[in-house]
Amino acid sequence: SAVISQKPSRDICQRGTSLTIQCQVDSQVTMMFWYRQQPGQSLTLIATANQGSEATYESGFVIDKFPISRPNLTFSTLTVSNMSPEDSSIYLCSVFSDTSSYEQYFGPGTRLTVT
């Protein structure tokens, strides 16, 4: 399975500011996914990031709030913009297994607290 790292692992930010989260994979992948887990909730897909094209956002998520970059096949960033306390969540990136088109593997997550 792919090894996925994320930076930062956690952060505490003030409302109105922005935070960029990095996701690095140890192998080249076509698609990278960004999920959010709000406290006590399930994981929810924010967007799918493909290298060389615009990210595809799920219903309820917009590019102005969560801009995504995908400069190459091993790296992606998610920015949480103009943060409010409701953005306090764990943000995770994931990729498909290199041996299966169904199994996704997740990074360790970034725990964000907005005060």
Add this chain to the structure above:
Amino acid sequence: DQQVKQNSPSLSVQEGRISILNCDYTNSMFDYFLWYKKYPAEGPTFLISISSIKDKNEDGRFTVFLNKSAKHLSLHIVPSQPGDSAVYFCAALAGTALIFGKGTTLSVSS
């Protein structure tokens, strides 16, 4: 409206016994289901999956059963071990997106 539901927030089991975690779904078009385990401060770890064309998949101590007519799947862990204590998420694959349940916290006591 939740498409994947895990109605039991928690489950407590003694070491050596069977743990059964349940999951219900509403969309009959889902064609793949996965179970993940999550420890605090870590990302979800893939455990086992099952295609909608099968009714059982087994991997060591873990077995997943799928009942399509009831839109229900379950994860059996036999025998349960204290290290299995974690949050277990059921997920359904819709295209390339995973739709998760809210999770069940399993506690295995020795």
